[in-house]
Amino acid sequence: MDKILVPIDFSEHSEFALRVAAAIARKNNREIVALHMLGLSDEGLTKVETQELQEAILNLKFSDSKFTDFLNRVYLNGVKIQHAVQRNKDFFEIDAIAKKFGADLIVMGSHGSKGLSEVLVGSNTEKVVRTSSLPVLVIKSPVVNFKFKKVVFACDFKEDYIEPFCKAWNFFKPYKSLFKILYINHPENFLSNQEMEEKAMEFIKQAGIKDLNYLEDIIFYNDYNLEEGIYRFSKKFEADVVAIPTRGRRGIAHFFSANKGESLVNHSDIPIMTFKK
Template sequence: MMNKILVPIDFSEHSEFALRVAAAIAKKNDSELVALHMLGISDEGLTRMETQELQEAILNLKFSDAKFTDFLDRVYLNGVKIQNVVQRNKDFFEIDSIANKYEAGLIVMGSHGSKGLNEVLVGSNTEKVVRTSTLPVLVIKSPVVNFKFKKVVFVCDFKEDYTEPFRNAWNFFKPFKSKFKMLYINLPENFLNNQEMEEKAMEFIKRAGVEEFNFYKDMVFYNDYNLENGIYRYANKFNADVVAVPTRGRRGIAHFFSSNKGESLVNHSNIPIITFKK
């Protein structure tokens, strides 16, 4: 079980969606929340500031700290241990190092799509964290009541690159006793018959060394014309609480999501998405 959960906060409603979900996870697992707010003041900027500008920056820091405290005054946070962290820099590539510094096991972020807004928790900035994070990143797009990891769909195409993300996802969800489904979307351009899909899947699971995985119960082959639509349709049919996808560093969601479909999944799906890095 994770001891700490990092939640970036920008005071938007979407960051509160993430905060509420993180609180629900923390309560069920006796975890501590690390609430992070980034100001966007670089060390270089501080050294170049004139006296008046520096005083204004200090006042802004104090104002943000007070606003931060007020933002965290929520009934659903009662009983949850919270550590407030205010970071001067606003560099999304630093979030992973901050999470590791505070020994977090999960990052929970809010996101409201790729609108090009210059706020902390919008689609493009969420994707920066997803691409660079060594930790699982849970992306929340809309309000979720009583969030849980009860039903999980892990999207996979059985390539060797996805072996480690699969193992990581399996080990992550195992303590939650989640109903774990591995999903393969069978597309027309890469169509496989049943025997071919089963052989690929069995070889993948054997390579992963996850003996507890029940192939005949938890492996799902789903035919569709479009990868993203296939994921949505099955996830909705299964009433999934979260869709898990592998990532490959700065390339973002794994390469089987061609034409940025993976980024589209994070941006345009209201189902919570959790990413696991190779």
Template sequence: MKRILVPTDFSKEAEQALKVAAQLAKKHDCEIYLLHMLELPLDQIDALSQYSELPEAMFFMKLAHQKFEKTMSQEYLKGLTVHETVDFNKTFTGISDTCKTHNIDLIVMGSHGANGFKEMFIGSNTEKVVRTSEIPVLVIKNEHDNFEINNFVFASDFKNDNKGTYLQAVNLAKILDAKIHLLFVNTANNFITTNTAKARILDFIAGSNFENYTISIYNDDSVEKGILNFSHIVNADLIGISTHGRQGIAHFFNGSISEDLVNHAKRPVITFKI
């Protein structure tokens, strides 16, 4: 992990994400790409060279630069390499393009919490980023003076997910020196025995050569409740789930985990693309 992207609208939530990114960057010698998207009606302009002739573009560029200067002066960014990026594009497209251009390893984004998933940073575009991003997306919900991951819950049905998502989680756990809690949530509608669930999990992780993990089978009314309740019991520092791209968020357990998981989790959530 060498390059971290932090999209920002300079809100409190975006700053919380940037503070976490700064802590990760200091611990793991990373560069930060701080990205602000200007979604202006530029479809009426013929050429990119004419951006500077659009008064609105000039105004918002100057305003963004002033906010960048204020952000860059913060003590928590001292000593770090932070790249200031302002782009004219649709937010989702711009973030995706930036990731490809700079070979980003991790996206860190802020969230407004339980006000609705579409209220996450820069509107509903964040939903698209989390759902379709090819690289992991870390969603930060609160202020973290010391972002340290000891207990990392990785929830799955260990059947419909591919093993690539688990290997991404393992790589992250190694970097963070964290224990992974492999979690299968049993519900009345999709019940399997403990022995069957354990055998499925062991088969799923076979060959990963990662020893710092536990296996847990947890019973609850729903998968969402099970993940949240189990995470509370083990005092999880991070919850990991998988996404299936355009099919929706976290499609595992023979269906779909609702967006409530991201909204209602008081802990950071990281998503891995299947």
């Protein structure tokens, strides 16, 4: 596999994602598949009048030229990159397209600006996260010298999250990441120390992970709010990525469903990576 799919819409956010993908590809000898989605269906093209068809063809050529210019970046020098064009602008198809090209990672930009949950909920990014069986790395701001050095996996130790956790653990292991499993103990789901420790030990036992240091790699962090707790610890830890499990077609929304009121995470710039059950 060793390919990274990056959806391109010529926005600055898609360039943020492309730059991060380039950093990953360069360090790990990966290939980038840059995907441009035009929003023109084959059915639509066959029904238009001759003049409109000519205009559509010109638009296709213009998009191709713009695509080439967009990929003419210094940070892409030395990185193997493949162009791909999808006429239909359907973000639910991203997973199938990624697999067709042999990608095992999707990196995409997000316009979200109101915290960890809002980056992923109610957007094209959410459509990809909900339907992709592949890991999705979401970038919402410029990242300099991106790396997978420090990773926080946010988890409440539910059985449903064992599979996403194992996927994340196996994904980051080749990168030799400093991997922390984070449990946020907040008022709406408060547990005693003993209860948290028992849940964590049972979770790790069922996951079958042997080379994990329980005392150092599992973090219990108290906060008033799940999302704020994830953000605060991740900033303190200087995490490069916050990994979050998702399940089924409900995507990411359920993970933050306990949050009430206005979040303090309004301008989080931490890249988020999702792993699906």
